[in-house]
Amino acid sequence: MLPKLSLKFSSRTPAILTALLASTVIATAEGKLTVYTYESFNSDWGPGPKVEEAFEAQCECDLEFISAADGVALLNRLRLEGGNTGADIVLGIDTNLMAEAAASGFFAPHELEVSDRYTIPGGFIDDTFVAFDYGYFAVIYDTDEIETPPSSMAELLSGDPEVKIAIQDPRTSTPGLGLMLWLKEIYGDDAPAAYEKLAERTLTVTPGWSEAYGLFTDGEVPMVLSYTTSPAYHMIAEETDRYQAAAFEEGHYMQIELAGKTTKGADNPLAAEFLDFVTSPSFQSIIPETNWMLPAAANGVDLNPTFDKLVTPEKSLLMDSEVVAENRKEWINEWLEASTK
Amino acid sequence: MSGNASLGLGKIKFGNATDVALPWPALVVLISGLALVLGAFIPVVHFAAASDDVGSSLVEAIADPVIWRALRFTLWQASLSTILSVVFAVPVALFMHDRGNFAGKRLILQLFSIPLALPQIVAVLAIVGLYGRNGWITGLLQGLGLPNFTLFGLTGILLAHVFFNMPLVVRVMMLALERQPAEYAKIAAMNAMPWQSRARFLHWPMARAACAQAAILVFMLCVTSFTVVLTLGGGPRATTLEVAIYHALTFDFNLARATALIALQVTVTASIAILISRFGRETDTGSTLFAPDSVGVGGGAKIDAFAYAILFMPVMFVALPFANIVAKGVTPETLNVLTKPATVDALITSVSLASCSAVLTTLAAFALGHGICRLAAQRRFVGDATIVEKFLLNSTAAVLVLPPIVLAAGWFILFRSFTNPFQFGAVVIVAINTLMALPFAARLMVPSMLTEARRTDRLSRQLGITGISKLRIVDLPLLRKPLLAAFSFAAALSLGDVSVIALYGSQDLITLPSLILAKMGSYRSDEAHILAFILCVLTAAIMIVGDRQRRAA
């Protein structure tokens, strides 16, 4: 019962007080699990609160979320902590960072047999990380402005330069990096020419997803780089079909979001239990309509029918994480070079 | 130097000049500021050294054409932004001062205090809503048959920077102008001086120093501009050094490179700031028979059609983005969002953190000002400010080009070696926000403090009014206005901050701006608009309360 008490405390007391008193007040009962995650996962409209409730009911323990801005910030926080982390679980690193995260030495193998639960196209096998959801990058367009969206990346690149798209900067944002890798995967060594062409259709390159998507929903730009699942939000939460994803023939670049237990978490039996829970239907059912991504293990998940209306890429593209880690710097310079011509 | 026996502690030897006694409050501020910066950078450099060498990173960065391009663009856009902000601000400030008290003047000044408090993303979207493809202004221009202009590119960057900074320059200049002796206006009237001469010979000399000071701040703010430059810049051609620093800090996690880039940024901007400060010689008000009181004795505010006509454009320029925010933020949902526990929690957190930093900032600025005044008293308020005085005022501005996130990271590394760093989240946020707001507060307060000191220093010393009594009887009443201005400015700046919280945020520590960003980051832009509106109202409320004047009964 003690864990519940600490929860009540934080919901009724001004947050600042709890923050100031945090260490002294939060119950240090046996059975506590600390999960680092990104901010929107743990917002009150995100999956966090529901996940917490479901897991605490199952484990009779206290689950605490601590959030960093995004997946990159999560890994960097671990680096700043230099192995002396408070986290048992880190939830929210994606496939682009997987190799670097694994190489950091902060994570322990999960030792679970979960790979047969995944419904991710192409499957997913990794000793260290467990996948909890995935999605595809896609160009979202405003049907009020665009009747026939581009049907391929090639069409996007060669389309009317007056009809603009807002994209993100690969140096500062995950979707930006995703788009760059997408183009790289499709065009290989010819990618710079593609960047150049894309630059002509680009209204602006924003530091993060929010700015670009804000410009898009404000009607400033008719296309934006986002996810195939974005329309699901608008259809379910806002009951509008106005924003749709364009299906590209070449396939869509994939992003898989991962959870892993830290070397500290390896000593906490709750960490293994949580990773198992992450791939279970109770966790997976929460994801689609809170995180607006696709469940990694959809069996037993009662998916909102709206998700069936989304673009399902015929081909999913994903580069090997180690290749990305090795080449990212060079590729970003290549992108910079080409887009500033 | 006798000075105030209890206050003259620190001695600084400067060149072959005589010993300069720096009072302890200023010394404390200086040392804590330095400790706060070094306390962050030493761990960062130490940490970086484990994998990489800062020195060789610096060499590498200097040799990197990408960095040079970024640096060149950084300086180019920052210089243009500063020049434009000043060019637009100077006539507005001089004119507003010249027209005396007209109805709505205070409202304009209050309005001019809010832009800097807005999270950049909110302001950027509000500006796009005006000048963008579907913007109000764009529509208006099209309706008038004027050619379209593209917002994205240098235009957008400059537009946003002028929106953020022109009002700041006006505010700082107006405070300086208020020190102008009341007789000046009378002299001008008696001699039938035309407005050009009034502006040039009476007002400008009074505001010149403040204007240069403000220009330094603006320049530094523009150098470190990030969201504005990337979002409105249109592409990676428009890249600041700050983006490169951020990149090194996040995806690359190369602290050595980040430190090297920061060193580069600090060196370049500091040299330019020194250059700007050369234009900013203080003008001696000389002595006048009596303390000027720009509020005027018994002079009520008048309706001034001419002033309204002239000020219409600049005021609209600042006000319209807010109108846009209001238009988006006032919906049937507003009350619902406001009363949500998460909103209330974030409001309480934000207000608590902001009040703490504002109090600390005001105290620190007062202490610095006190030190500067004591030093100025040692040269009997004649001649140019000494190097130490200039250093006291300008050193605070140097902090502005240090990315707060690096300071936060440094303290994070330091804390985690012996405790849970999240415990100190609130403390670090308050400390860093104080550091970041100090240059603004100092610039708002120091000119007035100097003027008051020049008038009353000898009198107070002679009568033995010291310590708490001096604070209560002399300083607080006489400096009420600049103190409140500094307080509300600091509060507003801290309210809008999102940089430090990014590293220390947990479920227990969510501020209003971080909530806005989180909402924007997860499709909930409607709620984000409402929260942005609430943030604006809150900031406006602070400004209005801070500006309220108590007329002596």
Add this chain to the structure above:
Amino acid sequence: MTEPQFGLELDKVTFSYGGDEEFAFDTKIKRGDLIAVMGASGSGKSTFFSLVSGFELPRSGAIRIDGTDVTSTDVSKRPITMVFQENNLFSHLTVQQNIGLGIAPNLSLTNEHEAKIEQAAIRTDITEYLLRLPAELSGGQRQRVALARALVRERPLLLLDEAFASLGPGLRNEMLDLTRELHLEREQTTLMITHFPDEAARIADKILFVYKGKVATLAPTAELLSGANKHTPFGKYLRTQTLRRNNGADSA
């Protein structure tokens, strides 16, 4: 114990602002004298006052007031009241409070204090303004308030730093006479900086002439103004001052 003979002594006092200018003051002023301090602009009158009042500290030498060494005493602790040409009053405090600061620098005024303020106000003829702010007073009235504060402070040495220079001639004479009266009542050693020979002639017992950073002369007023010293520096100074008056120029 015998009463000290000198109200003010500067014993081989030297001083410099750090530049080339050197000041060396060595003089003794009898207790209860009313002295006019004169000298050209930049001669060192103000420095002389600053040293006596403690705003500047001498490099060497000693300053004694009524026989007590005050060389390193803090400004506010010296047995001195100084009235400046301007800015004698805090603009946000009432006349009563401004006078009160002379007794209680923390402004916690007792009934006794208030009675004393009342007395001083009566003596300087400003009782009807006690609750007003300085802005509502004329220049002459403001200097009366400053004098009232000097009264309540009851310090043995009064320094008037061109205190009446910015007043009109009629008002100035009125203030001079008041100063003289108060001086006689209290037998207070009084030094006043002035540019006007007629001011000195009107009330001063002696003239102290400062020339090139030194006290050049200290002699009875009548003697110095008699015209017998035409070729001394004082004589020359006097001529320029008279010339300026005749040309209608005000004091510098």
